Every structure is written in structure tokens, then in C-alpha cells.
Amino acid sequence: MMTASESGVSFEETDTRHDEMHSTIEDWIDELVADVDEAKASQQFQEWLDVQSRFHDYSHRNTLLIKLQCPEATRVAGYNTWRSEFDRHVQEGEQAIWIWAPIITKQCPECENSPSYHEQSDCDYDETPAEEWSKGLVGFKPTAVFDVSQTEGEPLPELETEATGNADDLVPALLDAAATLDVDVRVVDAAEWEHDDAKGVCKHRNLDECQPVVEAKDRANQADLAVTLIHEYAHALLHFDVNDEPERAKREVEAEAVAYIVGRYFNLDTSGSAFYLAAWQDDDAESIQERLGRISSTAQEIIGTVAED
Numbered sequence: 001m002m003t004a005s006e007s008g009v010s011f012e013e014t015d016t017r018h019d020e021m022h023s024t025i026e027d028w029i030d031e032l033v034a035d036v037d038e039a040k041a042s043q044q045f046q047e048w049l050d051v052q053s054r055f056h057d058y059s060h061r062n063t064l065l066i067k068l069q070c071p072e073a074t075r076v077a078g079y080n081t082w083r084s085e086f087d088r089h090v091q092e093g094e095q096a097i098w099i100w101a102p103i104i105t106k107q108c109p110e111c112e113n114s115p116s117y118h119e120q121s122d123c124d125y126d127e128t129p130a131e132e133w134s135k136g137l138v139g140f141k142p143t144a145v146f147d148v149s150q151t152e153g154e155p156l157p158e159l160e161t162e163a164t165g166n167a168d169d170l171v172p173a174l175l176d177a178a179a180t181l182d183v184d185v186r187v188v189d190a191a192e193w194e195h196d197d198a199k200g201v202c203k204h205r206n207l208d209e210c211q212p213v214v215e216a217k218d219r220a221n222q223a224d225l226a227v228t229l230i231h232e233y234a235h236a237l238l239h240f241d242v243n244d245e246p247e248r249a250k251r252e253v254e255a256e257a258v259a260y261i262v263g264r265y266f267n268l269d270t271s272g273s274a275f276y277l278a279a280w281q282d283d284d285a286e287s288i289q290e291r292l293g294r295i296s297s298t299a300q301e302i303i304g305t306v307a308e309d
Contacts, residue, residue: 001262007166008062018300019031021296021300021303022296022300023222025261025292025295025296025299026194026292026296027181028260028264029257029261029288029289029291029292029295029296032257032260032273032274032277032288033288035271035273035274036274036277036278036288037207038274039275039277039278040198040278044157044159045159045275045278046156047127047157048157048159051086051156051157054086055075055076055077056077056088057109057158058076058099059100062099062100065097065098065099065100066097066099066145066147067196069097069098070097070147072147072149073097073147073149074147074148074149074197075147075156076145076147076148077145077146078095078143078144078145078146078148079144079146082151082153086151086153086154086156087153087154088148088151088152088154089151089152089153089154090146090150090151091152092148094146094150096144096145096146097144097145097146097147098142098143098144098145099109099139099142099143099145100140100142100143100156101140101141101142101262102137102139102140103138103139103140103141104135104136104137104138105135105136105138106130106131106133106134106135106136107133107134107135107136107137107138108123108125108130108133109125109127109128109134110123110125111123111125111134111152112136112138113138114139115130115133117138117201118130126265143241148201159272159276159278159279160272160275161272161275161276162221162223162224162272163221163223163224163226163227163263163268163269163270163271163272163273164221164223164224164268164269165223165263165268166222166223166267167222167223167225167226167266167268168222170222170226170266170268170306171187171222171225171229172221173306174226174229174230174233174306175187177302177305177306178214178233180305181233181236181237181301181302181305182211182212183211183212183213183214183233183237184205184211184212184213184214185213185214185215185216185229186213186214186215186216187215187216187217187218187225188215188217188218190203190217190218190219191218191278191300195215195217198217199216199217199219199224199228200209200214200216200217200228200229200231201215201232202214202232202235202236202239203215203216210241212235212240214229214230214232214233214235214236216228216229216232223268223269223285225264225278226263226266226268227259227263227268227270228259228298230258230262230263230302231255231256231258231259232255232256232261233258233302234254234259234298234299234302235251235255236256237301237302237306238251238255238258238294238298239251239254239255249280250287250291252277252280253277253280253287253291254291254294254295254298256273256276256277257273257277257288257295257299258295258298258299258302259273260273261295261296261299262299262302262303262306265299265303266294266306
């Protein structure tokens with residue numbers, strides 16, 4: 001049986017066990033909300049947010065091009081952007097990643113060509129001179145970008161969201177609990193991981209099966225692996241096969257709050273959840289409390305299952 005012997009919270013099997021758990025979880029949620037507000041106001045978070053805003057959101061086509069050329073890429077920018085925006089320099093000998101960049105220039109209102117191409121076309125538009133035309137997209141050109149791993153210089157700010165603690169017994173207990181929770185689970189070697197930067201996913205095995213499939217990327221930090229498994233279990237229990245759930249931010253808030261509570265119960269330091277939730281800017285910290293019932297019942301189900309297996 002998996003226990004939380006050092007947590008100071010045991011929830012012995014008594015008539016008041018449910019109420020004790022609910023009350024304690026309410027207190028922990030209040031602390032998490034306060035921590036999220038504090039994280040959002042911190043200089044570390046503001047610096048991280050500022051850097052994120054300076055990276056482009058690439059189109060689906062360019063994202064595919066980046067992954068085909070550099071599968072391990074996480075943050076990409078142009079040669080001059082790395083130097084001027086982030087005080088980093090592309091290392092000598094690095095191979096460029098080629099993407100399509102939009103060409104924005106003055107555009108003929110009729111044929112929609114740039115002035116030079118307009119002159120070579122059959123378009124006879126002459127109502128306004130070219131210098132008065134509005135700018136628009138006239139085409140694309142190959143442009144070189146580089147991943148952060150290809151650069152050196154000032155470090156980019158990071159948010160410490162990983163859980164810490166001793167989870168050597170918790171990870172096996174979570175894997176054993178999967179069958180009771182009706183979840184198919186697999187820990188995937190990092191070299192075989194196919195889900196980019198995600199630490200874990202909850203998905204369908206195929207269209208014909210309704211059992212949730214949880215996959216988590218293996219890592220040395222077993223405490224963080226445990227919290228990832230809990231997070232994805234929460235998705236499986238709360239959000240699987242529900243198409244009309246609130247936006248993704250709300251689902252992430254619920255799943256991470258469950259991970260925070262269960263991890264904390266089993267003596268892990270899950271304070272990094274505050275930064276994780278702070279990064280979901282579409283949702284206020286107080287909304288965690290609005291969904292206390294769903295968070296609490298799911299956390300209790302996972303705790304009860306893991307503790308009994």
C-alpha cells in the first residue's frame with residue numbers, strides 16, 4: 001500500500017475521512033491560488049513572459065518544416081533576432097533551418113502584385129500612384145532561422161515547474177493504479193517520444209476504443225514523472241471524450257490542480273504548479289476555487305486508488 005507517512009496528513013479510515021480530505025484540499029487550493037497570484041507578480045515570471053512575447057508563432061507549414069529539419073527544436077528565431085533581441089549568437093558551423101517568410105510590401109489594389117511585378121503584368125490600374133498603395137502579402141521567400149540549441153550567449157529565463165521529492169515508490173504505485181482507474185498507461189523512453197515538448201498526453205488508442213491512453217515521457221526526475229502521470233490521469237477522469245468542455249486553459253487548470261494536490265499528499269514539492277498555472281493567462285487563479293468540487297473529487301479518487309493498491 002502506498003502511504004503518505006511523512007506528510008502529516010493520513011486521512012485514516014474513519015467516518016470523517018471524506019470531510020477531512022475535502023477540508024484539507026480546500027486549504028491546499030487556497031494556498032495554490034495565493035501561490036499562482038504571487039508567481040504571476042514575480043519578476044521571474046514577468047521576464048519569462050517578456051521573452052515569450054518576442055518569439056513568433058509559426059504557421060502549421062513552417063512548424064512542419066522546422067521539425068523535419070531539426071526535430072529537437074524548441075525555440076527558433078532568425079540570425080539577427082537572436083543577436084538583437086536575446087543577446088545570443090549563432091555558433092559557427094551551425095546549419096540553418098529554412099522556412100517560408102511572408103513578403104509584405106505595397107500592393108496594387110487590382111492585381112495585388114508588388115509595384116515591380118505590377119509593371120511587368122497586364123494590369124492597367126492607374127487610379128492612384130504606387131507610393132499610395134496599401135501594404136499587403138505578395139508572396140513568400142525562403143528565410144533562415146536557428147534553434148536556441150544552435151546559439152550561445154545570455155540564457156533565456158526559465159520557469160521552474162518541475163516537482164521534486166522522493167517518488168521511487170509513487171511511480172510504480174501510479175502505474176499499478178491505472179487499471180483500477182480504467183486508464184491504459186505507458187512510460188515512453190525519451191528517445192522514442194513523439195509529442196514534442198509535452199511531458200505527457202492523454203489520448204484515444206484509436207477511434208473504436210473508449211479507454212483513455214496516457215503516455216508520459218520518461219525522465220530521471222521521478223517526482224516530476226509522477227506529477228505528469230497524475231496530471232494526465234486527471235485529464236482521463238475529467239475530460240476524456242467530453243467535446244463541449246471549457247477551453248483548454250480551464251482543463252489544464254483542473255488537471256494541474258489535481259496533480260498539485262495528489263503530489264503534495266504524497267510528500268512531493270509541487271510548488272512549481274504555481275508557475276505552470278500562471279503561464280495560462282486566459283484563466284484567473286480564482287477559477288481554480290470555482291471548480292473545487294471536480295478537482296477535489298478527482299484528487300480523492302486518485303489518492304484513494306493509489307493508497308489502496
